[in-house]
Amino acid sequence: MTDPTPQTVVLPEHERASELVERGIDEGLLVTVFGCCRVDYEGRAASTLPAGDRLVVLKPDGTALVHTDEGHQPVNWQPPGSTHEVVDSDHLELHTRRDSPPELLTVSFDIVEHVALFDVTGEHELSLSGTEADMRERILDDPALVESGFEPRATERETAAGAIDIYGVDSQGNAVVVELKRRRVGPDAVGQLDRYVEALERDLHAEIPVRGVLVAPSVTDGARELLKRHGHEFVALTPTPDE
Amino acid sequence: MTDPTPQTVVLPEHERASELVERGIDEGLLVTVFGCCRVDYEGRAASTLPAGDRLVVLKPDGTALVHTDEGHQPVNWQPPGSTHEVVDSDHLELHTRRDSPPELLTVSFDIVEHVALFDVTGEHELSLSGTEADMRERILDDPALVESGFEPRATERETAAGAIDIYGVDSQGNAVVVELKRRRVGPDAVGQLDRYVEALERDLHAEIPVRGVLVAPSVTDGARELLKRHGHEFVALTPTPDE
DNA sequence: AAATCCATTTCGTGC
DNA sequence: GCACGAAGTGGATTT
Numbered sequence: 001m002t003d004p005t006p007q008t009v010v011l012p013e014h015e016r017a018s019e020l021v022e023r024g025i026d027e028g029l030l031v032t033v034f035g036c037c038r039v040d041y042e043g044r045a046a047s048t049l050p051a052g053d054r055l056v057v058l059k060p061d062g063t064a065l066v067h068t069d070e071g072h073q074p075v076n077w078q079p080p081g082s083t084h085e086v087v088d089s090d091h092l093e094l095h096t097r098r099d100s101p102p103e104l105l106t107v108s109f110d111i112v113e114h115v116a117l118f119d120v121t122g123e124h125e126l127s128l129s130g131t132e133a134d135m136r137e138r139i140l141d142d143p144a145l146v147e148s149g150f151e152p153r154a155t156e157r158e159t160a161a162g163a164i165d166i167y168g169v170d171s172q173g174n175a176v177v178v179e180l181k182r183r184r185v186g187p188d189a190v191g192q193l194d195r196y197v198e199a200l201e202r203d204l205h206a207e208i209p210v211r212g213v214l215v216a217p218s219v220t221d222g223a224r225e226l227l228k229r230h231g232h233e234f235v236a237l238t239p240t241p242d243e
Numbered sequence: 244m245t246d247p248t249p250q251t252v253v254l255p256e257h258e259r260a261s262e263l264v265e266r267g268i269d270e271g272l273l274v275t276v277f278g279c280c281r282v283d284y285e286g287r288a289a290s291t292l293p294a295g296d297r298l299v300v301l302k303p304d305g306t307a308l309v310h311t312d313e314g315h316q317p318v319n320w321q322p323p324g325s326t327h328e329v330v331d332s333d334h335l336e337l338h339t340r341r342d343s344p345p346e347l348l349t350v351s352f353d354i355v356e357h358v359a360l361f362d363v364t365g366e367h368e369l370s371l372s373g374t375e376a377d378m379r380e381r382i383l384d385d386p387a388l389v390e391s392g393f394e395p396r397a398t399e400r401e402t403a404a405g406a407i408d409i410y411g412v413d414s415q416g417n418a419v420v421v422e423l424k425r426r427r428v429g430p431d432a433v434g435q436l437d438r439y440v441e442a443l444e445r446d447l448h449a450e451i452p453v454r455g456v457l458v459a460p461s462v463t464d465g466a467r468e469l470l471k472r473h474g475h476e477f478v479a480l481t482p483t484p485d486e
Numbered sequence: 487a488a489a490t491c492c493a494t495t496t497c498g499t500g501c
Numbered sequence: 502g503c504a505c506g507a508a509g510t511g512g513a514t515t516t
Binding site: 030032034036047048050051052053054055063065067068069071075076077079080113120122124126127128130131161162182183187188194195222226239 | 294367
Binding site: 045046073079221223 | 509
């Protein structure tokens with residue numbers, strides 16, 4: 001009756017579907033529902049989606065996902081921390097709500113074709129490499145990747161404009177602001193670098209010249225132009241060592 | 244046999260699971276698999292995920308999603324346009340691959356608890372309101388929302404730095420660059436506005452003064468400071484009319 | 487809770 | 502295909 005092992009029903013009666021979904025929510029299980037449904041959302045924005053077949057996933061952490069047969073992103077969703085609720089009705093209707101900001105996702109089924117409950121165990125941490133943090137480690141290990149004679153002095157050095165990825169000095173004694181990006185950079189990254197350089201110049205009261213260096217796999221033309229105009233530099237580096 | 248209606252199996256034999264998943268892929272169905280699996284990814288970055296229970300979704304457009312019981316985002320995924328493949332093995336192993344960039348997602352099951360195939364029909368377009376585009380329409384309808392006397396002249400006006408959301412003139416004949424954000428803005432939005440203003444000043448050869456106006460629901464302190472330093476302005480406006 | 491920024495961001499649009 | 506920016510971005514970290 002309260003057996004926590006995975007349960008499945010196919011083409012259930014509507015009342016049965018409601019009961020099963022409700023039980024899955026109550027018992028902290030992962031719930032999937034497939035069927036023809038309308039979806040309404042109101043909160044930070046507002047949306048409506050006419051009836052069609054979708055896969056709905058309700059997670060025990062409050063996440064709700066509505067997926068069509070296309071795209072990485074759910075067509076509608078609700079973030080973790082929300083609350084699932086089965087609304088008593090002649091058909092299955094799901095509400096997932098959160099406060100701050102106030103948001104409500106409503107999924108209303110015409111036809112429920114499938115409901116499944118899953119007990120999820122054995123969580124482990126994802127091990128990910130090739131991130132910006134890995135680029136930072138690479139440079140700290142071998143500062144010459146930025147330029148010969150570069151000496152890192154701090155990571156995440158705080159300025160009024162935010163934290164500098166790597167702060168250091170060059171062989172001439174100039175201050176160097178290094179901004180890292182794991183992928184090809186556009187104008188936004190140049191703006192970021194520029195804000196840090198300007199903030200650092202104010203911090204240092206122009207006692208030392210401050211150079212700005214953008215380190216990334218590549219740059220767009222527009223970003224390169226911006227770099228040039230602001231007097232900053234670019235150094236090519238991939239997040240993972242090339243073979 | 245090749246019946247396209249939704250099909251489900253529970254706790255299948257491993258061979259049966261492979262066959263079913265393969266059939267779902269071949270017939271352009273939405274496939275869900277739940278079970279204990281390891282996940283490996285290599286491409287733009289690289290990751291490994293030890294064995295644990297996950298929900299895997301394979302879409303006919305090539306999308307692959309691996310979901311745990313937590314979070315809006317899949318712990319691993321592959322974007323649309325990829326190719327699913329069932330690797331022949333004693334256990335179920337799924338490869339989802341794409342070229343440009345070369346990426347491979349591998350999901351290797353120890354235990355398959357559930358496989359389901361769904362025929363997805365009746366797609367409709369999402370109708371969304373409260374977007375930045377809606378803010379633009381609001382302002383074009385009532386330019387005084389920016390300031391009394393403001394006259395919009397163009398949307399998406401192109402500059403060397405990118406497109407200006409709304410370009411117009413004020414009651415004094417000054418050029419006005421309006422940058423819209425549907426939510427509270429930080430320093431990045433100020434950088435964007437500043438790039439557009441500078442680009443427009445170069446375009447206009449300083450014939451007319453150019454004002455920059457950031458229109459958003461609210462600003463952070465840091466962004467307000469940046470606005471002040473660059474001589475730009477802020478106007479409060481929500482994406483949807485308040486009641 | 488607010489601020490800031492990363493992300494295998496994805497997604498759309500225009501060139 | 503690249504470039505640029507929006508997104509109901511989500512998510513982590515720090516204050």
